[in-house]
Amino acid sequence: xxxxxxxxxxxxxxxxxxxxxxxxxxxxxxxxxxxxxxxxxxxxxxxxxxxxxxxxxxxxxxxxxxxxxxxxxxxxxxxxxxxxxxxxxxxxxxxxxxxxxxxxxxxxxxxxxxxxxxxxxxxxxxxxxxxxxxxxxxxxxxxxxx
Amino acid sequence: xxxxxxxxxxxxxxxxxxxxxxxxxxxxxxxxxxxxxxxxxxxxxxxxxxxxxxxxxxxxxxxxxxxxxxxxxxxxxxxxxxxxxxxxxxxxxxxxxxxxxxxxxx
Numbered sequence: 473x474x475x476x477x478x479x480x481x482x483x484x485x486x487x488x489x490x491x492x493x494x495x496x497x498x499x500x501x502x503x504x505x506x507x508x509x510x511x512x513x514x515x516x517x518x519x520x521x522x523x524x525x526x527x528x529x530x531x532x533x534x535x536x537x538x539x540x541x542x543x544x545x546x547x548x549x550x551x552x553x554x555x556x557x558x559x560x561x562x563x564x565x566x567x568x569x570x571x572x573x574x575x576x577x578x579x580x581x582x583x584x585x586x587x588x589x590x591x592x593x594x595x596x597x598x599x600x601x602x603x604x605x606x607x608x609x610x611x612x613x614x615x616x617x618x
Numbered sequence: 619x620x621x622x623x624x625x626x627x628x629x630x631x632x633x634x635x636x637x638x639x640x641x642x643x644x645x646x647x648x649x650x651x652x653x654x655x656x657x658x659x660x661x662x663x664x665x666x667x668x669x670x671x672x673x674x675x676x677x678x679x680x681x682x683x684x685x686x687x688x689x690x691x692x693x694x695x696x697x698x699x700x701x702x703x704x705x706x707x708x709x710x711x712x713x714x715x716x717x718x719x720x721x722x723x724x
Binding site: 499500504539540541544559562563564566567568569570571572573574575576577579580581582583584585586 | 633637644646648663664669672673674675676677678679680681682683684685687688689690691692693694695696
């Protein structure tokens with residue numbers, strides 16, 4: 473009983489984090505400080521992911537300057553509520569989550585720093601499920617150190 | 619106080635194509651200054667965009683976002699005269715909000 477109650481509380485907590493009320497939720501320190509994409513996903517409550525061709529990542533195949541790598545992400549999955557980005561070989565892979573509500577189109581453009589060549593992994597949340605795809609970006613000059 | 623953002627919204631039918639440029643150093647905490655000392659972590663953590671007071675787009679981001687961040691997103695159902703405001707907040711407690719009015723055919 474106690475355990476069940478705790479589960480419910482945890483589930484509610486997860487809803488608060490993942491729901492449209494994110495603006496009120498805390499910045500997920502645990503996920504942002506994780507040193508691997510898997511650990512970051514675990515901290516975000518992303519469990520099973522399904523590969524999807526309905527997510528488009530537009531990023532350069534070869535980025536000459538790792539300090540500014542432009543990435544465009546579009547999700548064609550109906551009911552997309554958020555897009556999360558993980559740069560797998562960065563010191564802290566979790567780069568961010570973008571939430572869409574009230575008519576926002578599930579598209580985002582951002583520019584990121586990449587320390588070295590790495591897959592850029594995108595996880596889309598839609599209808600309570602997570603979908604993923606990745607694209608390799610080769611970096612000739614890293615952008616994380618000085 | 620941080621410098622103002624540059625926000626541009628272009629209406630294409632009922633979809634507003636929004637681009638925003640924020641002035642921010644986005645220090646990773648890994649970079650050294652000229653004297654060889656590490657520059658402390660200083661980066662934008664949260665971004666919220668509201669159309670007429672309703673949140674349409676929000677983000678939590680890390681220090682891996684490039685210096686002077688640029689983001690673009692699209693909002694369906696926008697029209698001329700709508701107010702678009704964008705707020706960011708960084709890890710040192712600094713924040714900034716800027717607002718524009720979406721114009722027809724701009």
